[in-house]
Amino acid sequence: MDKRSKEPIPPNTNSDKEIIKEILSEKERDADVKDRMYAILYEASSADEATMDTDLIDECVKALNLIEGREERLDPEKIKSMRHKVDQKYKDWLRAQRKHRSKKLLGQSVAGLILVFFMSSAVASALGYNLVQTVVDWGKETFHLSAQNQPNVQDNDHNIADKKNYGNIEEVLHDMAVKPLLPQWVPDGFAFKYAEKFVRLDNTNVVLYYENSAYKTIVFDFEIYTDQASADASFEKDDNMVEFYEKNNIPHYIFQNIDRVQAVWTSSNVIYNVSGDVSADEMKKIIDSVNGGS
């Protein structure tokens, strides 16, 4: 495309006539240039977001539009309509987020009402408590856990969640007396995105979000409880069977909700609730890694 480095074009002339003659004399098949341009575009597109040469991409896009004679601008009305659709999708997403959050807060933040909790009787016995009796049952659409404990009488107004977001795991777990066991393995391509912490009187809820480049997610939801809590918990599921998976003498329950695989279990005052766009086998590997390896 450019021969300047080998032979100046046009040599030693400032005449527009000569320059344009020279430009017209350069013969290149559009198909060849197009192929090269696409190769450059794909190469530039394969870079990561931090180092991507977006100027080069823009140049390639414009050059290809020029070769194909499609330099027309996107109609402002079309942009308006597309942006309107984005706004609509965003509102739907916000509504879904709010619904999810209220459901969570309703289920978890009002003391004495519904708390998501279960503790394995093995742990309770090991600690010398005879207070907890965990009942696990499930139907076609729900997975239910119930744990009876000594009631913790609290003023409801004082158990409102204090929520914060964190950019790394160390920060979210800092100054927590009881720390949940963390995953040592997640499927290829998934990386930690951010964390949330909800602090209440009876419990602390830590949520870790992992995501891959295809926007698939894995969510680790840890409920860390005081010894005095008592709760019922229900999880939505589809009509597939609940799979029982034992690891380190702890029962883990694996089931599905829509397209996501979910696993719940409890260990040392922590309720583990993991859900993600993963297979059941991958979920077992995650469980193994949380419990100290395979």
Add this chain to the structure above:
Amino acid sequence: MGRNDKNAEAFYELLCNQYFERIYSYCKRLVKGQAQFMDFVEDCTQNTFLEARKQISHLRDHPNVEGWLYTTARNLINQSYRSMYVKKRHEVMMNENIANNLIEFDRELEELFNHIVDLDRLCADILSQLNANESDLYRDYYKNNMSVLELAKKYDVSGTAMTTRIYRLKKKIKHLVRDYFKDKC
């Protein structure tokens, strides 16, 4: 609405104004402009900005927001391809005869240009149709004989991007000459 929310909204608005059309064009090029994929070009553009809006507070501190938008769009296009079980390679090869005819036409164009009586006027007419950026590049490259490297430095782009920009300038001049003779014929 809090001050932070207002700032986030303003930043999102800025991103849309600056990049919406560019991301759309990019998505369109990734599918090689094929008409049957225009629906998901639109979807991927919209979803890129939907993701941007969801993550707007993080993006405000991102070192390369533009890069983030392009990689998100690329990933969404790839994802759409995969989900449709469509092979990634869609070669739209130009028919050999058409390509040869175009080269033939270019030769004729050269002849016509060389035999025009008032060449200076034609050149002035052609060059007057370049926009300000193209005129600057024409002057720097052809009149001031600046090298690609010097130009890349001056315009703060990579050497490859500058070579592509020069190619576009030449192509535009050829188109203008062609249009001139089309009008005269």
